[in-house]
Structure formats: structure tokens, C-alpha cells
Amino acid sequence: MDERLKALKRTAEYLASKYKVPEFYSHFYHQHAKVRHIYFSDPLIQLVRERVEPELKQVEDLGHGLYHSRKVSWDCGTLLSIELLAVSRRSSLQKRLVILGIIAGLFHDICRHQDNHAEVGARKTAEILKDFPISSDEVTMICRAIRNHEAFVKPVPCTDPYGQLLSDCLYDADKFRWGIDTFTHTLWYMINNQKLTLFDLLKRFPWGIAGIQRISWTFRTPTGKQFGPEIIEQGVALGREIYQHLRNLVANDDQYYNYSH
Numbered sequence: 001m002d003e004r005l006k007a008l009k010r011t012a013e014y015l016a017s018k019y020k021v022p023e024f025y026s027h028f029y030h031q032h033a034k035v036r037h038i039y040f041s042d043p044l045i046q047l048v049r050e051r052v053e054p055e056l057k058q059v060e061d062l063g064h065g066l067y068h069s070r071k072v073s074w075d076c077g078t079l080l081s082i083e084l085l086a087v088s089r090r091s092s093l094q095k096r097l098v099i100l101g102i103i104a105g106l107f108h109d110i111c112r113h114q115d116n117h118a119e120v121g122a123r124k125t126a127e128i129l130k131d132f133p134i135s136s137d138e139v140t141m142i143c144r145a146i147r148n149h150e151a152f153v154k155p156v157p158c159t160d161p162y163g164q165l166l167s168d169c170l171y172d173a174d175k176f177r178w179g180i181d182t183f184t185h186t187l188w189y190m191i192n193n194q195k196l197t198l199f200d201l202l203k204r205f206p207w208g209i210a211g212i213q214r215i216s217w218t219f220r221t222p223t224g225k226q227f228g229p230e231i232i233e234q235g236v237a238l239g240r241e242i243y244q245h246l247r248n249l250v251a252n253d254d255q256y257y258n259y260s261h
């Protein structure tokens with residue numbers, strides 16, 4: 001990544017450090033820790049990670065590699081474990097669904113470079129998962145969830161209620177990344193990849209922030225609807241700080257104004 005973009009990313013990380021941990025992560029600290037434990041210790045997840053990590057390296061340049069997908073997988077598993085408490089007390093079923101949620105999170109953006117990446121990614125994931133000890137019904141659930149993860153696109157309903165839950169949890173977990181993570185991580189990779197000038201970025205910033213705000217209304221699970229808007233509000237607030245910082249840079253420095261890759 002270009003040095004000037006790295007500096008902006010560091011500024012965003014510094015500004016973000018002043019924000020409090022969103023309530024989703026403090027309130028559900030234990031559930032989140034349990035999911036991370038499963039992520040690092042379950043044998044099936046270990047096999048899947050070995051297979052998916054080289055795929056994720058290929059989308060790292062878009063900010064949608066392992067850093068992004070692992071966070072989505074942890075939040076998806078956490079949302080599932082919370083939502084499942086209201087539906088079933090069977091711990092074996094709960095654990096299996098959390099594992100499927102983690103896998104869906106890891107795979108959901110493997111085709112991020114391609115048009116229609118959710119649908120293309122779902123098809124590729126189905127092909128890869130054929131070689132794993134995962135039933136065809138489970139693969140269908142994972143792939144439907146991946147297909148349904150894009151924002152502002154009408155999701156395809158799932159026939160199975162657990163499949164529907166998995167789909168909704170993956171969506172919400174992915175949209176949690178539209179908070180602080182947009183500015184501490186994803187944005188700078190996207191700009192670097194698209195070779196945008198900072199002037200271009202400034203012009204698009206208000207439109208980008210409006211898009212983030214619209215996500216608040218799209219959460220699909222009760223937990224996402226309750227805790228997601230705070231995560232998004234933090235993203236919007238941080239975005240406004242970065243916008244001001246960028247305006248100051250551009251106003252005070254011709255080099256930044258004309259800066260391009």
C-alpha cells in the first residue's frame with residue numbers, strides 16, 4: 001500500500017482507539033470468546049482454514065482477506081449462538097450451526113474480485129466444500145447464506161429455518177464491518193486497489209457515509225437490529241472525522257490535492 005495511504009490508515013486507527021467497544025462485544029463477550037475458541041480448536045475448522053486461507057490472500061488487496069473474513073466468521077458464530085438460545089437448547093445442534101456459521105464467514109468473500117461476487121462465491125464454495133465432512137444440506141445452507149450477504153439486494157428466502165438464521169446472521173456479521181472497520185481497514189485497500197486520488201476520495205466521501213447510514217435499517221436478526229446501529233453510528237462518526245482530516249490535508253497541501261498513484 002502507498003505510504004500516504006498507510007499514514008491515513010494509521011490516523012484512522014488512532015482516532016478509532018478513542019471510541020468505546022460497541023455493546024455487542026462487551027455484552028456478549030463470553031459468547032464471542034467461546035466462538036473464537038471453536039475457531040482455533042475445532043478440527044473441521046482447522047481443515048477449512050488451511051483450504052480457504054490461500055483463497056483469502058487473493059482478495060487481501062481489496063481489504064476482504066483473512067482479517068475481514070475471520071471477523072465476520074467470529075461475529076456470525078456469536079450471533080448464531082445468541083439467536084439459537086431462543087430456538088433450541090440442543091447444545092450439539094447449536095455447536096454444529098456455529099461451526100457452519102464460521103465456515104460461511106470464512107468463505108463469503110472469496111470471489112470479491114468478480115462481478116456478482118456473492119453468487120459466484122457461493123458456487124465456488126459449494127465446489128470446495130464437496131471434499132469436506134459436511135452434508136449436502138449443510139453446504140446448501142452455507143452457500144445460500146453467502147449468496148444472500150450483499151447489502152441492498154433482496155435476499156432469497158431459505159426453506160429451512162436454521163438455514164434462514166444462518167443467512168441472516170452472516171449478513172449482520174458482515175455489515176458490522178461497515179462500522180469502525182471501514183476506516184481502520186477496508187477503505188484504504190479499496191482506494192489503493194482502484195488507484196483513486198485523494199481528491200476523488202473526498203468527492204465521494206459524503207455519498208459513502210450516506211451508504212453506511214443506510215445499513216442501519218437493513219439488519220436482519222433481532223440481535224443485529226438491537227446492537228448493529230451503534231456499530232454503524234461509530235463508523236459514521238469516525239468517517240466524519242476522517243473526512244475533516246482529509247479536507248484539511250487537501251486544503252493545506254497541493255501535493256495531496258494532486259496526489260495520485
Ligand SMILES: [Fe+2]
Binds near residue numbers: 108109112117118150
Ligand atoms: Fe461481500
Ligand SMILES: [Fe+2]
Binds near residue numbers: 064068072108174
Ligand atoms: Fe464481507
